[in-house]
Amino acid sequence: MTNQDEGLSIETAAEVTGVSRHTLRYYERIGLLPPVRRAPSGHRRYSEDDLGWVRFLTLLRRTGMSIHDTQRFVELTRAGDHTIADRVEVLTAHRDRLVAELAELGGFLEAIEMKIDIYQGILAGERDAVASGAAPDRSNA
Amino acid sequence: MTNQDEGLSIETAAEVTGVSRHTLRYYERIGLLPPVRRAPSGHRRYSEDDLGWVRFLTLLRRTGMSIHDTQRFVELTRAGDHTIADRVEVLTAHRDRLVAELAELGGFLEAIEMKIDIYQGILAGERDAVASGAAPDRSNA
DNA sequence: CTAGAAGTTCGAGCGTGCTCGAAGTCAATC
DNA sequence: GATTGACTTCGAGCACGCTCGAACTTCTAG
Numbered sequence: 001m002t003n004q005d006e007g008l009s010i011e012t013a014a015e016v017t018g019v020s021r022h023t024l025r026y027y028e029r030i031g032l033l034p035p036v037r038r039a040p041s042g043h044r045r046y047s048e049d050d051l052g053w054v055r056f057l058t059l060l061r062r063t064g065m066s067i068h069d070t071q072r073f074v075e076l077t078r079a080g081d082h083t084i085a086d087r088v089e090v091l092t093a094h095r096d097r098l099v100a101e102l103a104e105l106g107g108f109l110e111a112i113e114m115k116i117d118i119y120q121g122i123l124a125g126e127r128d129a130v131a132s133g134a135a136p137d138r139s140n141a
Numbered sequence: 142m143t144n145q146d147e148g149l150s151i152e153t154a155a156e157v158t159g160v161s162r163h164t165l166r167y168y169e170r171i172g173l174l175p176p177v178r179r180a181p182s183g184h185r186r187y188s189e190d191d192l193g194w195v196r197f198l199t200l201l202r203r204t205g206m207s208i209h210d211t212q213r214f215v216e217l218t219r220a221g222d223h224t225i226a227d228r229v230e231v232l233t234a235h236r237d238r239l240v241a242e243l244a245e246l247g248g249f250l251e252a253i254e255m256k257i258d259i260y261q262g263i264l265a266g267e268r269d270a271v272a273s274g275a276a277p278d279r280s281n282a
Numbered sequence: 283c284t285a286g287a288a289g290t291t292c293g294a295g296c297g298t299g300c301t302c303g304a305a306g307t308c309a310a311t312c
Numbered sequence: 313g314a315t316t317g318a319c320t321t322c323g324a325g326c327a328c329g330c331t332c333g334a335a336c337t338t339c340t341a342g
Contacts, residue, residue, distance in 0.1 A: 009289080164301080
């Protein structure tokens with residue numbers, strides 16, 4: 001063992017990254033992941049580097065970067081060090097979108113909490129009315 | 142005019158809500174929107190209430206509530222005031238998901254900014270090296 | 283040696299959420 | 313009364329991102 005057959009099986013890689021076997025192969029197929037090294041049997045063996053890539057991809061995808069844009073970023077990375085400035089551009093643009101999105105979602109969150117408060121006010125009003133023997137308030141929110 | 146033909150045309154409603162005509166009809170079709178009142182010609186006339194609903198739907202959808210769950214919420218609302226407690230439950234569950242999502246995205250944002258910083262460090266290093274006449278540093282990030 | 287689990291490739295299929303286009307109606311203008 | 317253009321319904325189609333299954337190989341345990 002040790003060298004020739006080193007690395008995680010696709011099943012283990014799926015477990016530790018939280019990405020399904022199917023998706024791991026899919027990512028490799030479409031070029032999001034470099035060709036993963038193979039055991040002599042042809043089975044994939046995931047290195048720490050591969051896992052790092054998977055985690056980074058997950059991060060980009062979860063923050064809303066499309067597969068297409070992610071492919072572009074991966075290509076830049078593979079093209080060599082002279083693309084670092086371009087990569088910074090892609091990442092900062094993505095970050096700016098994310099910041100804007102977070103701000104918007106924050107606003108939406110507030111609106112939802114206001115709505116909840118309104119509903120809870122109605123519920124509290126009904127409880128009071130019931131407690132004091134009056135008919136419940138049927139006004140809308 | 143005034144009463145019979147009051148309300149916004151679908152085109153205007155699309156403009157003010159930012160939701161396309163196609164989508165407005167789609168939402169009505171699948172029951173996300175109550176049947177919108179029609180002009181005698183059969184054309185839709187959106188009331189302020191309708192617009193309010195559209196905006197609230199947009200809010201739910203943009204914060205990641207699925208069409209399916211949104212339908213459920215709409216049904217509860219239509220079923221009458223006795224469903225208010227249920228609606229609160231749906232909304233608080235949704236809010237909790239959203240809060241968790243925001244926390245996660247915040248973490249991802251940090252990770253992206255770290256990555257950007259690393260890249261910018263490399264770029265700065267290269268500039269210094271060039272300025273001092275040395276060969277650029279080709280180490281990876 | 284054999285059974286069974288886990289791997290491979292490949293193309294097809296699916297769930298979500300729109301998005302579109304055809305065919306027809308209606309209102310306003312020339 | 314013909315053209316223009318916004319509206320209607322309805323079903324089909326599409327983009328995205330997986331997800332699956334069939335058919336085959338390979339590894340591991342008994």
